[in-house]
Amino acid sequence: MNALAARIHEALPQTQCTRCGYPDCAGYAQAVADGAAGINQCPPGGAEGIARLARLTGREALPLDPQFGTEGPRSMALIDEAWCIGCTLCLDACPTDAIVGIHKRMHTVIEAHCTGCELCIPVCPVDCISLEVETPGRSGWAAWSSAQADAALQRYQRHAAHRGRTRRTEEPAPAVTAATAEPQAADTRKRSIIEAALARARAASPQKQQRPPEAQP
Structure with missing residues (x-):
């Protein structure tokens, strides 16, 4: 990451939501510095975020591009x-x-650590995750702070490091002859785990085959 990209990265909210079209805030910052991305692609930063990037890059401050949210x-x-x-x-x-x-046990969200990135929503196979507005009437940087951004970045970096260690430890390198079959096998195992969990949930709570109307998202 060059010096300009580093300054841009520091000005981003660090929600790591990927709504900008890049895998994380660092990727977006580098793209902006390289001229490959506009400064108006970060919905969490909002208008104030665009103004910050305009000052750093010398570009014109534009409205948030609606294709990104x-x-x-x-x-x-x-x-x-x-x-x-x-x-x-x-x-x-x-x-x-x-x-x-943990596996096969209910999960919960630590409020102080949630950035509202929404990435957990599409991966939930039983649609049990919803969103609650935390800052009514406040958006962009008015709903976030530099301290929260710094904490989120630190947690993201630890998460990435942990996932990297886990993959190196738990996933042996596939044989060359099985390289194309490995992703398919992983997907099959994941589907089997989810289907088994769903079956257990239905068996344990037959009266909840359908969610009550008020619980529908």
């Missing part, structure tokens, strides 16, 4: 623990390790 209040993820099957998919998806839990 809209500026709004910060949200926090909530898990309906009665419906959680403990599949652990959200643990991997959360960039700041704000979700805690």
Whole structure:
């Protein structure tokens, strides 16, 4: 990361939400510094975030590009623990390790660590995660702070380091002849785990085959 990219990175909210089209805030910062991305692609930063990047890059401050989302209040993820099957998919998806839990046991969200990135929502196979507005009437940097951004970045870096160690320890290198089959086998195992968890949940709570209307997202 060059000097300009580093300054841009420091000006971002560090939610690691990927809504800008890049895998994390660092990737977006480098793209902006390289001229490959606009300064108006970060919904969590909002108008104030765009103004910050305009000052750093000397570019014109533009409205937030709607294809990347809209500026709004910060949200926090909530898990309906009665419906959680403990599949652990959200643990991997959360960039700041704000979700805690173990396999086959219900998970919960640590409020102080959640950035509202929403990445846990699409991976949940039972749709038990919802969002709750945390900062009504406040959006962008008015709903966030530099201290929170710094803490989120530190947690993201620890998460990335931990996931890297886990992959090196738990995933042996596939044989050359099985290189193409390995991703398919992993997907099959993951689907089997989810299907088994769903079956156990249904068997344990037959009266909850359908979620009550008020619990629907």
